Amino acid sequence: MDGNKDESIRCVNIAQKFIAAGENEKAIKFLNKALRLYPLEKAKVLLNDLQNNEGGRGGGEPPPKNAEGIRQRTRGGTDQKEKAENQENEPADYTQEQLQLVKRIKKCKDYYEILGVSKEATETDLKKAYRKLALQMHPDKNKAPGATEAFKAIGNAFSVLSDPSKRKKYDVYGPETDTSHSHAHSDYTHGGYEGDISPEELFNMFFGGGFPSSGTTHYRRSRHAHHTHNFYTRDTQSESGYTLFLQLTPILLLIFLSILSSFFVSDPVFSMHRTDKYSVERKTYNLKIPYYVKEDFRPEYKGEMRRIERNVEEEYIGQLRGNCWRERSYKENLLWKARNYGDAKLYQRAQDYQTPSCDQLQKLYS
Template sequence: MEGNRDESERCYHLANKYLSVGDLEKAKKFLHKAERLYPTQKAKDLLERIESMSDDESTQDNKENQEPQKEGVRHRRGSFGRDKTEGSGVKDYTEEQLTMVRKIKKCKDYYEILGVEKTATEIELKKSYRRLALQMHPDKNKAPGATEAFKAIGNAFAVLSDESKRRRYDAYGPEMEETNHRRHTYRNEFEGDISPEELFNMFFGGGFPSNNVYTHHTHRPRHRHHHSREHVSNDSGFTLLLQLSPILLLVFLSLLSSWFVSDPIYSLHPSGKYDTERTTSNLHVKYYVKNDFKVEFKGDLRRIERNVEEEYISNLRQNCWRERTYKENLLWRARNHADARLYEKAQNHPTPSCDRLQSIYA
């Protein structure tokens, strides 16, 4: 809760700003948001003051409605700050605007509302939203129901532009939305996380939000929110443990093998541990053992020497194959470029492993 204090203070200042220009609805909205983020007495007092102002304004409107209008046209503030002209008898909207509003209000599918295919990309969604939002904004479209159509467009875009919400919507579709309404759920599963007006301001004001900066505005009990966050944290820890389990198992097996697997008896190359030189009796291959070899080793020496010679010959064969491959490549390059010097170099290229193998089998 303490981490939301700065954001709550910002909402409080915005409410004061809208109050100073006479927009009570927006002022109340940001004060409610400030109360949800971090309740303060000054926000509560200002909210009560605005509520009393709204009641006074409502009473004044009722009085004006009861008085006959003699001259002129009375204006009343509508949603999103637009003026509705009443009593003039002149339409301030076109038939085309009214048709578009009715068409959008009849749509049940979010893709149909935005007029895009289910395979639409993020760019196509933004393009469609930009066009429709400008056409349906209540400040521009005065047709009856334009506000509801504008909200439907904003909600459709807010859901389809969020990757996780879009996956769930594609999986369950409008049927899940209707089921939630029939069950009187607290919050629609496929509802945008920001208001259509905020989305419009962010989109056309240069600060468009990505999927990870949506701000939730739902009124959920605090204990439920805490329980949900704790549940997500536990699931994340368990998932991380499952992902790391193969690596942990490999580390454990490696340590286990290092404890139980003993060092080899010999090595074909000298080292700090294998520093005593010996020679096989058959092929006279040099190999190296530990200092305590004569004391510790009680097995068959001929079997050890046979293993040494087999490993030695296997290494010679691998080295010989590499030497021949390199020499053949040099010869091919020399022939391909008609380079006599390179051809002579390739012919004289040494192959010591092959020569040693030949001498063993000669």
């Protein structure tokens, strides 16, 4: 509704310019359009004055007093008409493409149509569609009328469809399950389905607050939901202490068992890192992997060297595999971001990123 109000104000401004130019019929046309968009009091007053004047004159214009008045009125009317038409056809703060995108989203009937994806869309498809639309529709970038509501619709659509349980419910019952919401609210909730976070918070999660939040207002939960939450909060306060104790019992039991077991479990045979207790360095016979043992290691484990060194090598290779997986994942994420945003510097950084654990693992295998 706020977007309609902005458009209504713009129509009133154009109508005032036509009134100054003597183009009353065009002024009436724009005032009627303004009232259809939003019931502005100023539009009602201007339209009423124009209709009364038109009725008193029988639809005709009052005759000018002299020829100079005709020339002045003609010149002034032409200038004002051109300015009004230029203002209408060439808005300075948004493009026609941005306005068309806003209109398309506001006409959509369901969340899949808003994001432009099919009902079989994966999580990756939803993220790609949201990223593209959110950057185009953020009100601090798109100044077209209705951009704020369209931005909310995009955020709420992704928030619902990206949640498996909410998406399943939405697919089963459809977007028209609740008709009690107002029209303005249903512009972005489509039948009462709301995400758990606001569109602006969702945008900041994706882009790290790429735009300032001054142009966007966070939508709030309904007053009914607020009262319901308070009701359940008061009811559960008396049971909170007992419930908390039950929830903490397994954790306390685990802590107790851990402390108890520490008295019966002996120290490990070796360590992969040097410490005060494990100060003697050794290397495995097969892969030459360094490890550390206690000073009394040799006489105590003399007959189990092969088993111990096999365990050392398995633990070392397991650590390399875990580190290699993290290094490759980080490099792939850098490459994906660089390609997605067209960032040449980030792409070069990803290409230069080293994976020493993977290199060491490959060296061992070869």
